[in-house]
Amino acid sequence: QSMIEYFRLMKDGNEVMKPARRIVWSTIDLNQIAVENHSKWAGLQFADCVTSAFASAVEPNAYGNYEHSYADLLRARLLKSGGFALNCGLTVVPSRAASALDPIQAAFFQSFERVRQAPGP
Numbered sequence: 134q135s136m137i138e139y140f141r142l143m144k145d146g147n148e149v150m151k152p153a154r155r156i157v158w159s160t161i162d163l164n165q166i167a168v169e170n171h172s173k174w175a176g177l178q179f180a181d182c183v184t185s186a187f188a189s190a191v192e193p194n195a196y197g198n199y200e201h202s203y204a205d206l207l208r209a210r211l212l213k214s215g216g217f218a219l220n221c222g223l224t225v226v227p228s229r230a231a232s233a234l235d236p237i238q239a240a241f242f243q244s245f246e247r248v249r250q251a252p253g254p
Contacts, residue, residue, distance in 0.1 A: 189203060
């Protein structure tokens with residue numbers, strides 16, 4: 134399934150898991166979307182690094198361990214609303230209530246409920 138087909142599925146409201154945010158479809162031209170090779174674009178590589186940092190913090194490795202230090206380094210850089218990064222700069226999908234979180238995962242997400250602002254540029 135291509136990315137454009139997936140966006141059409143979302144636009145029609147037919148996806149299994151509803152999005153965490155509302156998409157303003159009038160701002161997106163599906164015909165202008167292109168899937169790019171991540172090895173060619175630094176911005177996509179950066180997005181992969183950030184995604185991997187947070188996945189490693191909540192997905193146990195082969196030994197059942199978590200590695201949250203990389204996500205912790207990014208913590209202060211997340212988008213916040215009223216000091217909260219959770220459900221603003223960091224959204225759990227499916228929701229925490231719908232996830233079977235163990236105590237380590239729950240504590241990790243809870244640590245994003247109040248986050249200090251990053252130092253200036």
